[in-house]
Amino acid sequence: MRPLIGITGRRLAAGAVHSYHPRFGDLHLDVYWSDNGRRVQEAGGIPVLLPFESADSGVIDRLDGLLITGGQDVHPDYWGGDPSVVSADADPRRDANVHDRERDAYEIALVQAAVARRMPVLGICRGNQVVNVALGGTLVEDVPILDVIHAAEEAPPTPGHANHIVSFVPGSLANSIYGASARTNSLHHQAVLQCGPGMEATGHAPDGCIESIEMPGFPLLGVQWHPEWHMDLDPVFPWLVAAAKNYRQSFSTSAATEVH
Template identity: 55%
Template sequence: MDGVPHQGRRPVRRALRVGVPALLRVPVSARSEAARRPLVGITGRRFRLSLIEGSDERYGDRCVDTAMSDFATRVAEAGGLPVHLSYDTDPDAVCDWLAGVVITGGQDMHPACWGGDPSVVRGIDPRTDPMVHDRERDDYEVAVVRAALDRGIPVLGVCRGLQVLNVALGGTLVPDLPAGPVSHLSEECAPTDGTVDHLVSFEPGSIAAGLFDGDVVTNSWHHQAVDRCGVGVVVTGRTADGVVEAIEVPGHPVLGVQWHPEWMKSADPTLTWVVREATRLLERRSES
């Protein structure tokens, strides 16, 4: 057209054929397979980049969002699509997309969340010390739990995550477990299956009992625990000293475990469970 040689136009048309449509040439079977894999949201922490040794000091005041990669690895191995949940991700909006949620471990919940003693709170910015209380994280994870429960989304709470589940439903915590015959705050390094004294027994008929063949020895890194159960929450696992190790909400796909399944050396079925339940939810959604 307008004197442009036909040969000069061919590379442009060829570039269009090769370039943009290439994004659409994913086999239909592959797209269908991905659509059958549930999105599982995984919570984490936020802290300044300067806390990471060797990081560029020019960006030290910037924050990074992190989660232990073992969670994503286990979720992916079980057939799920793990996605990290930043504090900036609106809980209600993201739960409209998610089919499963994992609330991960970390620092103690702020006592103001459950009516505890505020004097234990230190005036330290959690962005500069990821082990101090982080009210922003607390509020975010509580909101995620409630949004997930409203939508019937399976929820797995791990260690701190179990406590978040309980607090989100109005429960309280034991602020500091006394020393006793069972080691709850282990000095062992991850991954580990724990020590023989940390034996968890489950209530017959519970989700947890259905996942494990009898009692199970687990790892343990916590000094707080469930005290009073929240609305609808029941205790389904304890150690011999009576400390709560598993909670559930009967009638709902909700499980909290006080140990770290992502750091068990042996196969632990809890992360597989949340992916399986998420897959079932995804299938029900597709049928409706």
């Protein structure tokens, strides 16, 4: 059977979408980048969109893999950052770029539940940062403080345009997926600073910015770029689906053993 891959998203007020009638302005929409589901499907999985309420619903026990997606910054309260960067008047339901503690909480809970079950996890951009924070790590508040080389990279002319090289640690999970290096896009202004306990930085940009993290012995990988927007199917999606199939098979085997 094709594995079920849970995909996280964000929540906005309908009033943030200008084409909606004003009568719907205060109602909420769950919003997901469609490319993530499309890439999961192309790789052989079944995408399952997860609303905020799914974090404590038991849905994680019915999934085979988890994809934490991109978006706004993680609230500094979750990783010991500077609280002054948070605007007290900002409304995450009206502005997709401001901190959203509710989204942070739901995604962190899902990551922790998945890791406890050794379920495959992929974090993309913000999702990479969420994975690290969920497991006790910290973030760089603003990437340009690392080095002007990374900060000077121009935004790609299209979302899928690859514009910098990431080099991977030999023997790492990322290395097994991508080889020694990969050309990726760059669409972020925060990044991993210190990895959480048990996590390792296994991919770096030329300026030293951490671009991939993983947990040795676990099917868990975070990437700082957006593989869903690369022109061709990025190999990380077939990896996620294959790992999810293995997870489903091991779970089924364990269940069968218990029955007998």
